[in-house]
Amino acid sequence: MTDYSETTSWTSFLKSVSSFSGDLSAFTAPPFILSPVSLSEFSQYWGTYQDLFLAIAQINKHNHEAFFPQIRSVKSPNVTRMLAVLQWYLATLKCQYTSRTQGDRFEKKPLNPFLGELFVGKWENDGSKKDDTILLTEQVSHHPPVNAFSIFNEDHNIRIQGYTQIKSSFSKTLKLNIRQNGHAILETNGHSFLITLPALHLEGIIVARPYVELEDSSYIQSSDGMIWKIDYSGKGYFSGQKNSFSAYLYKNTAAMEKRDKPLFTVSGQWSGVSTITDGNKEVLFSDVSKYKPHSLRVKPISEQHCLESRKAWDDVARAIELGDMKLISQTKSKLENEQRQLRKKEEAGNTPWQNRWFEKIDIIEEQIQPDLNGNTYNKLVALSKMAGLSTKNIQSGQKLGSREHRKCNTALHWAFIQDKWLQEEDIKV
Numbered sequence: 001m002t003d004y005s006e007t008t009s010w011t012s013f014l015k016s017v018s019s020f021s022g023d024l025s026a027f028t029a030p031p032f033i034l035s036p037v038s039l040s041e042f043s044q045y046w047g048t049y050q051d052l053f054l055a056i057a058q059i060n061k062h063n064h065e066a067f068f069p070q071i072r073s074v075k076s077p078n079v080t081r082m083l084a085v086l087q088w089y090l091a092t093l094k095c096q097y098t099s100r101t102q103g104d105r106f107e108k109k110p111l112n113p114f115l116g117e118l119f120v121g122k123w124e125n126d127g128s129k130k131d132d133t134i135l136l137t138e139q140v141s142h143h144p145p146v147n148a149f150s151i152f153n154e155d156h157n158i159r160i161q162g163y164t165q166i167k168s169s170f171s172k173t174l175k176l177n178i179r180q181n182g183h184a185i186l187e188t189n190g191h192s193f194l195i196t197l198p199a200l201h202l203e204g205i206i207v208a209r210p211y212v213e214l215e216d217s218s219y220i221q222s223s224d225g226m227i228w229k230i231d232y233s234g235k236g237y238f239s240g241q242k243n244s245f246s247a248y249l250y251k252n253t254a255a256m257e258k259r260d261k262p263l264f265t266v267s268g269q270w271s272g273v274s275t276i277t278d279g280n281k282e283v284l285f286s287d288v289s290k291y292k293p294h295s296l297r298v299k300p301i302s303e304q305h306c307l308e309s310r311k312a313w314d315d316v317a318r319a320i321e322l323g324d325m326k327l328i329s330q331t332k333s334k335l336e337n338e339q340r341q342l343r344k345k346e347e348a349g350n351t352p353w354q355n356r357w358f359e360k361i362d363i364i365e366e367q368i369q370p371d372l373n374g375n376t377y378n379k380l381v382a383l384s385k386m387a388g389l390s391t392k393n394i395q396s397g398q399k400l401g402s403r404e405h406r407k408c409n410t411a412l413h414w415a416f417i418q419d420k421w422l423q424e425e426d427i428k429v
């Protein structure tokens with residue numbers, strides 16, 4: 001296991017980050033900390049556990065008791081569905097935040113997606129072609145960097161869409177703090193769920209072996225009224241285990257605010273084993289290592305469009321794999337100059353870049369009404385209202401009436417436009 005912490009490149013890098021706050025891409029980190037993978041690939045983690053994702057769509061009043069036989073007090077399909085959503089969500093956290101640090105690997109700096117960068121793929125499930133789950137991601141903004149995604153399975157009638165905009169800063173103790181604007185909205189068979197994005201930070205930077213730790217709380221608000229509140233903690237938080245959490249299911253937000261007794265409490269490690277209170281017993285709820293991750297099928301680079309991530313970054317990725325700093329900066333500058341030329345041309349011709357499959361929705365100006373039967377953005381307004389959460393452009397999961405909510409007066413969000421995908425002619429999955 002290589003120890004980079006004593007290398008001059010890492011110590012000088014640490015000196016440079018201590019005055020850092022702002023856009024991660026403003027950094028030239030040493031080659032060993034650069035990842036050949038673009039950040040536009042990270043939205044795939046929402047779909048990696050296909051079995052758990054599709055199970056949410058399969059629950060109904062006839063079969064719901066079969067899903068958590070070990071939990072005696074589950075009586076309704078809605079509660080079963082909320083448990084299945086949490087089980088899938090916990091598995092996505094393991095993917096999102098630990099899949100790159102298995103074994104002796106450590107977190108690296110992903111490539112910073114260019115405006116319009118696309119990453120598409122599919123999970124081939126057993127059934128018909130229509131049973132494939134499709135992943136579409138698009139870098140809808142470069143300043144600030146925003147990645148939007150849509151994952152859908154037609155046969156199972158389940159889809160999730162959302163976007164994330166990360167803001168980063170280094171603390172005095174060289175912890176890299178990451179806050180996310182954005183959200184995810186899951187919809188299936190008339191039920192919808194608003195999922196807020198957790199805050200995180202990177203530990204282990206001093207010793208050049210960074211890994212992610214989640215912090216604070218996030219929420220999952222169901223259109224059925226119930227809400228999960230998930231509190232994160234880790235190693236060092238009152239000497240807890242790393243990747244720890246406690247999730248509380250309330251019948252609605254009022255019960256959560258009043259701190260009524262939760263319907264269920266699930267706790268443990270989101271990257272491992274967790275248990276659930278069932279009456280006065282603790283029973284196993286989830287062991288993420290038992291679930292089969294599904295790898296995403298991505299076309300070979302030779303068949304990809306020039307806007308597709310792995311094709312566009314191929315030269316840079318090879319240079320990073322060679323660890324050749326000169327070649328890395330040459331190939332990166334080539335791509336970045338091409339992008340700068342495009343922006344200049346658009347500005348000169350007054351032809352701004354057109355987003356491909358997503359468009360910006362102004363929740364405030366367009367006065368979008370809360371409507372659980374409306375389109376995804378009526379649902380965003382309705383679910384946020386149910387959860388008492390802000391829909392403004394602030395960190396995900398902040399309460400209405402919070403200082404950030406009062407200080408911000410914009411509410412611009414990114415919506416997936418299905419018709420734009422149906423009319424797509426150049427990009428194949």
Ligand SMILES: CCC(=O)OC[C@H](C)CC[C@H]1O[C@H]2C[C@H]3[C@@H]4CC=C5C[C@@H](O)CC[C@]5(C)[C@H]4CC[C@]3(C)[C@H]2[C@@H]1C
Nearest residue numbers: 024027029042096097107108109110164166178205210
């Ligand atoms: C100055 C920045 C720098 O180079 O620091 C080097 C650090 C040692 C590496 C920091 C990088 O660590 C990566 C972890 C990435 C997050 C992982 C998962 C997710 C979830 C996904 O749904 C949205 C994106 C997000 C939040 C990633 C954001 C970017 C992170 C923090 C990378 C850091 C740059």
